[in-house]
Amino acid sequence: MADAKTPQPLDPHELMKWLAALRRATQPTAQNAPV
Numbered sequence: 001m002a003d004a005k006t007p008q009p010l011d012p013h014e015l016m017k018w019l020a021a022l023r024r025a026t027q028p029t030a031q032n033a034p035v
Helices: 012-026
Strands: none
Touching: none
């Protein structure tokens, strides 16, 4: 996750998308998609 090291202004949409991706990564039943 290179995005974590990139200093960016916290956008609500960007944050939601990041959280969605994080949830997807933490779910064992989720398909492992290349990020």
